[in-house]
């Protein structure tokens with residue numbers, strides 16, 4: 587676990603993330619790729635460890651029955667992806683690209699790996715979950731809603 591800082595493209599939204607994981611996950615789902623223009627790479631932090639400056643600049647888009655995506659209303663940078671219902675509430679995923687220092691971060695899992703192509707290859711040697719595997723997890727989550 588590491589404390590890290592970061593900010594959006596324009597700097598209106600800044601944060602300190604305390605107790606952030608030292609691994610990042612990669613997602614190739616269609617929503618993530620449209621949201622960020624490519625595969626999403628995120629680092630998880632306990633939501634209670636996330637201290638935000640410039641909160642009034644944050645817009646929230648609910649993108650599924652159980653998750654939301656936050657963005658800077660000034661510059662459009664994605665700020666977080668977070669579950670808002672189900673068993674994983676309490677954790678927030680922050681795009682790796684927002685972090686001021688990525689030292690020590692190593693890749694963990696890849697989700698929707700079947701949706702990758704030659705323009706967005708994942709890190710090698712990590713666990714990959716295809717859409718079917720992710721769908722099973724989503725079913726588990728939806729059963730708790």
Ligand SMILES: [Zn+2]
Nearest residue numbers: 594596658661
């Ligand atoms: Zn911004």
Ligand SMILES: [Zn+2]
Nearest residue numbers: 613614615618
């Ligand atoms: Zn995704």
